[in-house]
Every structure is written in C-alpha cells, then in structure tokens.
Amino acid sequence: MKKHNFSAGPCILPESVLKKASEAVINFNNDDLSLIEISHRSQPFVDVIEKARALALEHLNLQDKGYTALFLQGGASSQFLMTAYNFLDKKAAYLNTGTWSSKAIEEAKLFGDLVEVASSKDKNFNYIPKEFTIPTDVDYFHCTSNNTIYGTQMKSFPESEVPMICDMSSDIFSRQLDFSKFDLIYAGAQKNMGPAGATLVVIKNDFLDKICRVVPSMLNYKMHADKDSMYNTPPVFSVYVSMLTLEWLKELGGINFIEELNQKKADLLYTEIDRNPLFRGLVNKEDRSNMNATFVLENEQLQERFNTMWLDARINGLEGHRSVGGYRASMYNALPLYSVQALVDVMKELERKA
Amino acid sequence: MKKHNFSAGPCILPESVLKKASEAVINFNNDDLSLIEISHRSQPFVDVIEKARALALEHLNLQDKGYTALFLQGGASSQFLMTAYNFLDKKAAYLNTGTWSSKAIEEAKLFGDLVEVASSKDKNFNYIPKEFTIPTDVDYFHCTSNNTIYGTQMKSFPESEVPMICDMSSDIFSRQLDFSKFDLIYAGAQKNMGPAGATLVVIKNDFLDKICRVVPSMLNYKMHADKDSMYNTPPVFSVYVSMLTLEWLKELGGINFIEELNQKKADLLYTEIDRNPLFRGLVNKEDRSNMNATFVLENEQLQERFNTMWLDARINGLEGHRSVGGYRASMYNALPLYSVQALVDVMKELERKA
Numbered sequence: 129m130k131k132h133n134f135s136a137g138p139c140i141l142p143e144s145v146l147k148k149a150s151e152a153v154i155n156f157n158n159d160d161l162s163l164i165e166i167s168h169r170s171q172p173f174v175d176v177i178e179k180a181r182a183l184a185l186e187h188l189n190l191q192d193k194g195y196t197a198l199f200l201q202g203g204a205s206s207q208f209l210m211t212a213y214n215f216l217d218k219k220a221a222y223l224n225t226g227t228w229s230s231k232a233i234e235e236a237k238l239f240g241d242l243v244e245v246a247s248s249k250d251k252n253f254n255y256i257p258k259e260f261t262i263p264t265d266v267d268y269f270h271c272t273s274n275n276t277i278y279g280t281q282m283k284s285f286p287e288s289e290v291p292m293i294c295d296m297s298s299d300i301f302s303r304q305l306d307f308s309k310f311d312l313i314y315a316g317a318q319k320n321m322g323p324a325g326a327t328l329v330v331i332k333n334d335f336l337d338k339i340c341r342v343v344p345s346m347l348n349y350k351m352h353a354d355k356d357s358m359y360n361t362p363p364v365f366s367v368y369v370s371m372l373t374l375e376w377l378k379e380l381g382g383i384n385f386i387e388e389l390n391q392k393k394a395d396l397l398y399t400e401i402d403r404n405p406l407f408r409g410l411v412n413k414e415d416r417s418n419m420n421a422t423f424v425l426e427n428e429q430l431q432e433r434f435n436t437m438w439l440d441a442r443i444n445g446l447e448g449h450r451s452v453g454g455y456r457a458s459m460y461n462a463l464p465l466y467s468v469q470a471l472v473d474v475m476k477e478l479e480r481k482a
Numbered sequence: 483m484k485k486h487n488f489s490a491g492p493c494i495l496p497e498s499v500l501k502k503a504s505e506a507v508i509n510f511n512n513d514d515l516s517l518i519e520i521s522h523r524s525q526p527f528v529d530v531i532e533k534a535r536a537l538a539l540e541h542l543n544l545q546d547k548g549y550t551a552l553f554l555q556g557g558a559s560s561q562f563l564m565t566a567y568n569f570l571d572k573k574a575a576y577l578n579t580g581t582w583s584s585k586a587i588e589e590a591k592l593f594g595d596l597v598e599v600a601s602s603k604d605k606n607f608n609y610i611p612k613e614f615t616i617p618t619d620v621d622y623f624h625c626t627s628n629n630t631i632y633g634t635q636m637k638s639f640p641e642s643e644v645p646m647i648c649d650m651s652s653d654i655f656s657r658q659l660d661f662s663k664f665d666l667i668y669a670g671a672q673k674n675m676g677p678a679g680a681t682l683v684v685i686k687n688d689f690l691d692k693i694c695r696v697v698p699s700m701l702n703y704k705m706h707a708d709k710d711s712m713y714n715t716p717p718v719f720s721v722y723v724s725m726l727t728l729e730w731l732k733e734l735g736g737i738n739f740i741e742e743l744n745q746k747k748a749d750l751l752y753t754e755i756d757r758n759p760l761f762r763g764l765v766n767k768e769d770r771s772n773m774n775a776t777f778v779l780e781n782e783q784l785q786e787r788f789n790t791m792w793l794d795a796r797i798n799g800l801e802g803h804r805s806v807g808g809y810r811a812s813m814y815n816a817l818p819l820y821s822v823q824a825l826v827d828v829m830k831e832l833e834r835k836a
Contacts, residue, residue, distance in 0.1 A: 131514050135521050138718060146507055146516050153504040160485050161798060162500050164677035164723070167489050201555040201679065202700055205714040209698035235698050318715055323518035325555065325679040325717030344563035344589050346556055360559040361672055363679030364492060365719050369518070444515060 132467035135445030136276055136420060136458045137298065138318040145372040145462075152368060163368055168361050173368075177357060180371035184328055187374060187383055188307040196336075198329040198349070198357045199367045204228065204297045207314040207327060210347050211270065211293050212236035215312075217340035221245050221266045221290070225282070226253040226275035227451065228295060236270070245269070252452070253278040255412035264289050267340070268311070274299035276319075277449040279422035279456065280415045285309060291335055299419045300328070301377060302461055303387045311335040312349075319419070320461045322370035325363040377461065386461050393459045393468045394418040400472045404479050406430060410454065424454030430482055438474045446471070486821035489799030490630055490774060490812045491652065492672040499726040499816075506722060517722055522715050527722075531711060534725035538682055541728060541737055542661040550690075552683040552703070552711045553721045558582065558651045561668040561681060564701050565624065565647050566590035569666075571694035575599050575620045575644070579636070580607040580629035581805065582649060590624070599623070606806070607632040609766035618643050621694070622665070628653035630673075631803040633776035633810065634769045639663060645689055653773050654682070655731060656815055657741045665689040666703075673773070674815045676724035679717040731815065740815050747813045747822045748772040754826045758833050760784060764808065778808030784836055792828045800825070 133140040156163035157172045166173060181197040188195075200206070208231055212220065216239040224230055224247035236242055243266060246257035253275060262269045268291040274281045276298040285292070291311035300315040307313065311332045318324040329349065336350045345351045345359065352359050377386060398416060401409045401423045410422040425431055438446055448454040457471060487494040510517035511526045520527060535551040542549075554560070562585055566574065570593040578584055578601035590596055597620060600611035607629060616623045622645040628635045630652040639646070645665035654669040661667065665686045672678040683703065690704045699705045699713065706713050731740060752770060755763045755777045764776040779785055792800055802808040811825060 129514065133515060133519055135519060138519055138522060138715065140519050141516065146518075149518075150504045150507040153500055153507060160483065160796075161487060162495065164500075164503075165487055165489060165492055165494050167799060168492060168678065201557070201560070201717070203555070203714050206555070206700045209700055213698075231699075235700075238696060238698055316715065323717075323719050324522065324715045325720055342592060344567075344592055345585075346560045346563055346589075360557050361492065361670065361678045363555070363677075363717060363720065365677050366679055366717065442514075445521060 129442070131442045131444040132470050133444045133463065134457045134459070134467070134471070136449070136456060138324050139458055139460045140462045141322065141369070141373060142376045142462045145369060145376055148372050149365075149369045164365055168358065168364055173364060176368050176371050177362060180367055180374060181357060183371065183374035183378060184330060187301055187377060188313075188330060190307055190330065193308055194333045196331055196333055196353045198331070198352045199362055199370070200327045200329055200352060200357075201325065201363055203316040203324070203327055204295055204314060205231065207295065207329070208232040208235035209238070210349070211268075211312065211314070212239040213341070213343050213347050214339045214349055215268050215291070215293075215335075216240040217267050219243065219266045221262050221269045223257065223260065223269070223271040224249060225256055225272050225280060227277050228275065228297070229272045232270060232272070232295065240267070248280075253280065254410055256280050256282050256415040262286060262288050262290060266290050268293050270294070274417050274419055276420050276458070278452060279411045279417045279420040281417035281419065283414070291338070299417070301374075301383060301386070302390050302419060304383050317366055317370050320373075322373050323366045326366035326370055328370070389465065390418045390459065390461065393463065393465055394421065396465070396468050396472055397421050397457055397459070400475050404475050406479055406482060407475060410452065419458060419460060421457045421459065422448060422452055422454060430478065433481070434474075434478050437478060438471065441470055441474050443471055443474070483796070485796045485798040486824050487798045487817065488811045488813070488821070488825070490803070490810060492678050493812055493814045494816045495676065495723070495727060496730045496816045499723060499730055502726050503719075503723045518719055522712065522718055527718060530722050530725050531716060534721055534728060535711060537725065537728035537732060538684065541655055541731060542667075542684060544661055544684065547662055548687045550685055550687055550707045552685070552706045553716055553724065554681045554683055554706060554711075555679065555717055557670040557678070557681055558649055558668060559585070561649065561683070562586040562589035563592070564703070565666065565668070566593040567695070567697050567701050568693045568703055569622050569645070569647075569689075570594040571621050573597060573620045575616050575623045577611065577614065577623070577625040578603060579610055579626050579634060581631050582629065582651070583626045586624060586626070586649065594621070602634075607634065608764055610634050610636050610769040616640060616642050616644060620644050622647050624648070628771050628773050630774050630812070632806060633765045633771045633774040635771035635773065637768070645692070653771070655737060655740070656744050656773060658737050671720055671724050674727075676727050677720045680720035680724055682724070743819065744772045744813065744815065747817065747819055748775065750819070750822050750826055751775050751811055751813070754829050758829050760833055760836060761829060764806065773812060773814060775811045775813065776802060776806055776808060784832065787835070788828075788832050791832060792825065795824055795828050797825055797828070
C-alpha cells in the first residue's frame, strides 16, 4: 500500500500515471522498445509532446488564444534568468513573496534595473503584499503565484498595463484563473504535472516579438517556439509523464473538478489546524495556500510524539522547510482527500493523548 | 522480444537497467513510493546522485585527480553556450567536425572571438582534420570527439597548451582515453549513459577558477559544483537511470571491457560494408566512428527491398540523418553483438537476392 505522500516536490503523482509510466519504460506504444530508447523525432514521441502541449493550453483555456506551450529543461531556476535575458531591456518590476521570488530577482539583476514593488520579507514571508503599484515604464511585472516554502498563495492578481510574467511552479493546474492576463507563465513540472526535469512555459505569441537582445539559442523562447519545443532533444520521460498527468486531469473533469477537491482538502486541514489547540498555522489566513499548509506545534515537547505518530500512520514528507521549521503538508492535485483525513486523524489523536 | 535497436539517440539502454528503472517508477528503495515522487533532498536520492557522480569519475579514471562530476540539464546544446559564457573571455579555438561543432561555434560567437583551427566542411564532414595548430593565446580549445550524424570519430587528441574542452556526447564511456588531458568534458546522457534530460559535466576543479565573467547561477559551473550538483531540483529519473547504467558498465568490467566489445561490433559491420559490393561506407576509413557507421546502397533501386528486409528482421532506427541520407547504424555500449550480426545477415541476404 502506498504512503500518504505530502512531499513538497517532487511530489505525489496519480497512481494510474505511475503505472503507465512504469510500463512505458519497458515497452512503449506496443513497439517492443522502451520510451527512453527511441528517437525523439519518431512519430510516437512527436505525438506525445504535441498532445502534452495541446493539453496544457486546453486546461488553461488558452487554446486558440495566441499562446504557445513549450516543454523546456532546467526548472524554474532557469526561467529566472531566461525571462530576464529575453525581456529585461531596461527595467522590470518584481513582487517579492519569498525564496523563489528573491532568487528570480537576484538572477534578473544581471540584465537590467529592478523595482521591487513590494515584499513580505519583514514577516518572514507569511503574507502576500496587496498594496502596491506596478510602474508603467517597466518591461514587465513578475510574480510568484504560490510560495511552496512559506505556504502563501496569491488569491488575486493585479491588473497590469505592462506584460505580466508569473512563476506558477507550485500551483499550476490546481485552480481556475484568467490565464489570459499573463504574457508568460512558467512552472517546473515536479508539483502538479510530472517528474522533475521538464519545465512548462506558456507564452503569448505577441510577447515573443519583444525579445530585447541577442539570446543564445537554448535560452531563446522564440527559438524553442519556432522549433515546436524540439530545438534539441527534450526530456522525453518527463514530457511523457506530464502528458499522462494532463490526460488524467482532463478525464477527472479538468481544473474545475480538481479546484473543488483541492478546496475540500485545504478546508479539512486548515479547519483542524485552527480548531486543535496543539497546533498553529504560520500564515495570514487570507493568504493561506491550498497547496502547501505550514503549521507548528504550540508545545515543542510534543514534537517527538507527533513525529512518531504520523510516521506510524504511513505519512511521508511532512517536515517543514529548514528556513521555516515546523510542518508542511503539501496537498497537490494527486493527493487524495483520504490522505488529508489520515493526517487530521493523527492530529486529533495527538490531542486526545497529550 | 526486443528489437535490434540501432537508434542514434535517445538509444538502446541495457535491459536490466530498464527493468530496474521501470520498477523504481512504482516503488523505489522499498519505501512504497515512486522514485519520481520523493524529495530530491531525501537521503535515498542523495545517495543516487552521489553514486552516479562517483561512478562517472571512476570510469574515466579521474577519481582523486581534482575533477568534479555534475549532472545538469539542457543537453549538449546548453553546454555550447555555458562553456563560452563561463570561459570565453577574449578568444577561443574550435575544431569544426560537423553539425554539433558548428552549433557550438555559433553559440560561442556571442561571447568572444573565435578561431576555427580546421574544418572538414569541404567534404561534408566525412573526415577528421588532423593538421592544425592550436593558438596559444586563446582561452580554450574545443572539439567534438564523435560525430553522430556523419559517423566520424577523433582517434587521437592534440597536445594542447591551453585548456581543452570536449563534447563527448556520443562516445563517452565507450573507449579508453587519457581523460586527464581535458579540463572540461560534457555529454548529453542519451547515448551511452541514460535517458534524455541529464547532461554529464566533468570539470577540473582548477578550471573553475577561470570563470571569466558574472554568470547567472544556473549557467555557472562553480555554483553547481559548490552545491554538489544539487543547486536546484535535478532531473531525478534521468540521473537514476544514468547511475544504473554506470553500475551495469562497472559490473561488466568497465570501459576496458566495453571498448573491446565495441571494436568487435564495429569490425563486424565495417568489414561487411567493405566486402559487400552493394554497400559503400561514407567516411574516411581511418576516421570511422565505432559508435555510428554511415553507409549507402550503391544502387538506390535496392532501397525498398533492403528497407523491407531489415524491418522484417526487427531492426530499428537504421535511417540515415536527413543531412547525409543512406543508412546509419548506431552501435552504442548497450547494443549486443548479435544485433550487429542480425544487420550483417540482412546485408548478406540482400547480396544473395539482388
């Protein structure tokens, strides 16, 4: 029996997806060859990446709206520099909501001037700043939709006169948004999409015309778009598993379905965190992430007992990030409601025994 | 039964490796979790990447010799720009032996002046230039050890007073060389090492001190070395399968063993190409690659019959690259000798029937 996997990422993927992925490593497409030993230019794999790209746009309701989906490599960390390399001509605006935003800011500084429109660093990033103005003389505005480490999530996005770029690594495909507000969305695969090693980039075709300097081919969005995301050998396995997960999501009912389930999971856990006197949430209530819930024990002396109890309940990956401490329950799309119930049961049991 | 897989890359991997990889996608390390849904910072995965890095150095006989092995993303195409971004201060020298060298040259031009010490473009890259001088006033000399598309292979390497960088994507771990001659070796995983999505970089530690400009973190070799190849989430699955393949190679007897087998396979095929009046090799004999053999039919009218025959013999991936035409038999480490024999049998059969 599988564990209840609350890992922050790489994280839980649907069991049916894992099964198909495992089979494809032995025999893909009934061709008596492994998925990972065929040419990436062979039709069976071209079909895979084309389907994955189409499904990504379909889920985001961006098909036929002038967007292109790419599967690149290097994770969000590569996007920190690529966005700036391609689009930061003179000045860009960034919202700083945590570790990942801060890293994006550091990398972008190499390419131009930066305006930090707001930051929640003053309170160890436990809230999302809302009162800020995006200058109109910047090349773009960059934000991070969900903060995996601190457990905050932007519930709304500003109206922006300048192009808006968003790192959605940890909550893409988890909730409905007007994705057409964004000129570029990027997301490392390893949360709601697939295994580490692939990065989804969804870019407005018009935005490709705004690339502001000569960019090396592998870092150039236009090059990848012109080559249908096959400029070089793509990360075949990660793209395939991403396609399977996007198919799985479609069969379930898409983002509308999963958003409702994600809300139920988050409500179940946050209700217990607020009710149970032994626990305390770490984040401003209105900014709580539906993907990553961070909390601590009020009494640290219960730590050892609690840790033993959730490990005994076959719960995995509940340790908080080292920069925050305490606990973090990541509840990505593939995590079943009963896994959250299992965690809540352990929290209640601790209360009874304490 | 598996096909005889002559694919040029992604290419054949050992069956035992595919089996273990397939199992790990369901249950890794007997932890009741998939390899691709656990934290990359968890001890079981840290053990994997550390083992893969150590095995890479061990196979190249570079352990304890001041080298560091890294598993990065983005394939050789990313290395084309990273090598220049990090080390091309004023001028660098390149040997142009084909498509990949040419691409490396194009990317490097963005960062400094280039000297092409020699090129075999005059004969569609069907030989390796040998008479050339490496200037002593350049930052480094760059070459490509094996040309996958044209089927040439450098059998020896120049003595170089300047640092030597080599793209060994398509023949690393296939033959014994004095690897300590090189300051930086890179190789996309998808030939002799593992699935697409990981890139091996082996770099001399002293060379890291020569990084010549401010480089974004993800493109900076020193950053990756300082973080033990875990600056960001690595391509977990590709690294794991690479580790399995490097283990497999060690159990077989390492590069010494496989080089002998590779020589037998190459001899078997090239002997038939030279003997059989229906076929002609495309490459200067002394520069023939032991990894990729390119050849054509003397009489193009036999093409359809030959194609039907090798497909019937369950041979996969024999089509030549579009820029060369004809046929290409890629004989990477994991290809058994009997697969080459199967191809030779078809070539002999065609002769009898023609």
